[in-house]
Amino acid sequence: MTQETANASVYTPSKDIVASCLDEVRKDLQALVDGGCRELTIDLKNVQVIDSRGLGLFMLCYNSLSRVGGHLTVVTDSEDLRRLFEIMRMSQYVTVTGTQVAAGAQA
Amino acid sequence: MVDLMHSSPTLQMVVPATLGNIDKADAGLCAFLDGVDNIDRFAARILLREAMLNAVVHGCGQDPARNVELDAELSDTGLTLRVRDEGRGFAWQKLHDHMDILAESGRGIPLMRIYASQVVFNEAGNEVTLHRAYEASARPQGATL
Numbered sequence: 658m659t660q661e662t663a664n665a666s667v668y669t670p671s672k673d674i675v676a677s678c679l680d681e682v683r684k685d686l687q688a689l690v691d692g693g694c695r696e697l698t699i700d701l702k703n704v705q706v707i708d709s710r711g712l713g714l715f716m717l718c719y720n721s722l723s724r725v726g727g728h729l730t731v732v733t734d735s736e737d738l739r740r741l742f743e744i745m746r747m748s749q750y751v752t753v754t755g756t757q758v759a760a761g762a763q764a
Numbered sequence: 765m766v767d768l769m770h771s772s773p774t775l776q777m778v779v780p781a782t783l784g785n786i787d788k789a790d791a792g793l794c795a796f797l798d799g800v801d802n803i804d805r806f807a808a809r810i811l812l813r814e815a816m817l818n819a820v821v822h823g824c825g826q827d828p829a830r831n832v833e834l835d836a837e838l839s840d841t842g843l844t845l846r847v848r849d850e851g852r853g854f855a856w857q858k859l860h861d862h863m864d865i866l867a868e869s870g871r872g873i874p875l876m877r878i879y880a881s882q883v884v885f886n887e888a889g890n891e892v893t894l895h896r897a898y899e900a901s902a903r904p905q906g907a908t909l
Contacts, residue, residue, distance in 0.1 A: 675786070675787065675813060676783045676786060676813075676817055676821075677783040677784050677786060677787050705806075705809075706790075706806070706809050706810065706813065708810070708813045708814065708817060708875075709814055709817065709869070709871035709872040709875055710817065710869075712871050713867070713868035713869050713871065714868070716865070716866055716867065716868055717868045719866075720866060737806040741810075744878055745863075745865070745871060745874070745875075746863075746865050747865060749865065750865070750866070
């Protein structure tokens with residue numbers, strides 16, 4: 658599911674971001690970036706687990722956005738997922754925030 | 765086809781080497797751990813997925829004619845996962861600790877090392893045994909301490 662306004666989009670995957678379903682997510686994200694999205698938010702409310710392939714996709718997305726001056730934000734209230742981004746040091750590049758903070762930023 | 769013998773406290777599965785069967789193995793592990801509240805479920809799922817992913821992709825080249833074996837066991841000390849594939853293995857002795865954060869790949873082994881208490885490869889490198897200790901705040905159910 659995707660919500661778009663100007664050059665900003667919120668993409669909400671419907672299930673875990675793991676190797677078996679990466680092609681679909683990769684296609685969706687690529688279409689958003691190619692379509693001009695520069696402020697991309699990925700809402701992980703339906704996601705419990707992300708494997709190494711999924712994490713790689715996030716960095717691929719980050720790299721694509723960086724090249725065009727864009728920014729990637731991940732929204733999750735899962736402590737497990739937040740910690741995953743931290744221990745893999747990906748939160749140095751990707752903004753990881755909770756739903757309340759994200760909602761406050763949009764208000 | 766999934767061959768699942770669920771006789772707690774061990775789980776054994778043999779699945780063809782496809783990505784979809786990693787999801788089935790994950791579901792099997794979740795069912796196996798149902799009611800076990802002193803194992804970090806997220807860590808266990810990450811460990812299973814990364815070990816299976818290596819076996820399916822690198823060990824078997826996603827060839828469904830090849831099988832991947834999974835054994836899970838709850839012991840006095842925690843959860844042990846053993847994943848074995850029919851491939852030739854790899855030179856795990858040459859693994860290095862460097863991880864490129866911006867790269868698209870190269871996170872599987874680091875994830876195993878982070879989430880497991882112990883990571884042991886067999887000599888050939890086509891079998892990995894991962895141990896995840898029980899959470900310190902809880903006692904293993906059914907185990908004598």
